[in-house]
Amino acid sequence: MAKYIILDTETTGTAExxxxxxxxxxxxxxxxVEVHNEFNSSDVPISYGAMEVHGIxxxxxxxKPTCVETSAYKRLLELNTEDNYMIIHNAPxxxxxxxxxxxxxxxKVIxxxxxxxxxxxxxxxxxxxYFRYKMELYKEEKKEADALGIVVKAxxxxxxxxxxxxxxSKLKLAVSEAYPSENPVEKMVDLTNTPILVKTFRFGKHKGKELAEVAREDAGYLRWMLSSMDNLDDDMRxxxxxxxxM
Structure with a gap:
């Protein structure tokens, strides 16, 4: 039977x-239900910016033991098979x-x-x-947390x-409604691996404009972005x- 591993990490920072x-x-x-939650030591010092975010x-x-020495990590290795699903927010x-x-x-990653x-x-x-408040998940989380023995902290x-x-759970329902003839879990795996078509600029001199409009009026700028912006994310590219x- 497939298992679903819903996972998050905290880190010393976001650099390489x-x-x-x-x-x-x-x-x-x-x-x-298994609940795993362990702190671990690292040779890399925690940045102050990271401390500000997670308070560690x-x-x-x-x-503390190193990450690979924790029971949480060792159990994750046991679960690491093609039959199981890893669910993460911002998985990369x-x-x-x-x-x-x-x-x-x-x-399989969702x-x-x-x-x-x-x-x-x-x-x-x-x-x-954002979704915690927009979808009012905070109203449901205490009951869920108490059942699992989890303390909720942003x-x-x-x-x-x-x-x-x-x-x-909310996304699974939304996917079922959008794709009623497909298995919602497998569809979420598929969507995870499907590029996102960005429709509107959210930055730069064309902020707020449709990409299609900019393509008609300033295609040279878009070509410059492709050739010169090393940090251009895959979806925008x-x-x-x-x-x-092209």
């Missing part, structure tokens, strides 16, 4: 050299961090951030905490996992190529 310092996840699909200080992880970030710890996921962007494209934001790995569990007919 940063590492995992908290691993939290819930395992669904078995007879009993050096003192909290001092003397957490998966990249786990890769630094030697973890190479074999599971990125709820990408699914939300596909299914709810007109939202002002797609951050987890930007804490296991607290975010609980919110993500509630968001996943895909969208520009689409509107330019």
């Amino acid at each position: 050299s940063d590492r995992v310092i908290q691993l939290g996840y819930i395992v669904l699909g078995a007879k009993e 200080t050096q003192e909290l992880i001092e003397g 970030f957490d998966l990249k961090m786990l890769e630094k710890e030697g973890f190479d996921t074999q599971m 990125d709820t951030l990408r699914v939300a962007k596909h299914i709810l494209p007109d939202e002002d934001a797609h951050r987890l905490q 930007h804490d790995a296991i607290g975010d996992v609980l919110v993500l569990k509630l968001l996943l 895909y969208s520009i190529n689409t509107v330019l007919g």
Whole structure:
């Protein structure tokens, strides 16, 4: 029977050299729900910017085992099969961090951030905490947290996992409504791997304009973006190529 691993990490920062310092996840699909939540030490010091976000200080992880030595990590390795599903909000970030710890996921991945962007494209934001309030998930989370023995705290790995569990249920329903003839779980996997067509500029001199409009009026600017912007994300690159007919 397939298992569903809803996961989040907290890290020393977001740079290439940063590492995992908290691993939290819930395992669904078995007879009993598993809850794993462990802090771990790292040779990389926690940046002050990261501390501001998650509140984890050096003192909290001092003397802790490394990530790969934790029982949470070892159990994650046992779960890492093609039959299981990994659910993460903004999966590339957490998966990249786990890769630094030697973890190479074999599971099917559902990125709820990408699914939300596909299914709810007109939202002002797609951050987890945004949906926590917009969808009123906070009204449901205490009962769920009490049942699982989880303390809800914004930007804490296991607290975010609980919110993500509630968001996943909402997204599954939305996907079922949008694609009634398809399995919603498999469709979320498919959407995770499907490029997002960005319709409107949210930055730069054309902010607020439709990409198709800019393609007609200032195609040279779009070509410049493709050739010169190293930090252009994959979805924007895909969208520009689409509107330019490339």
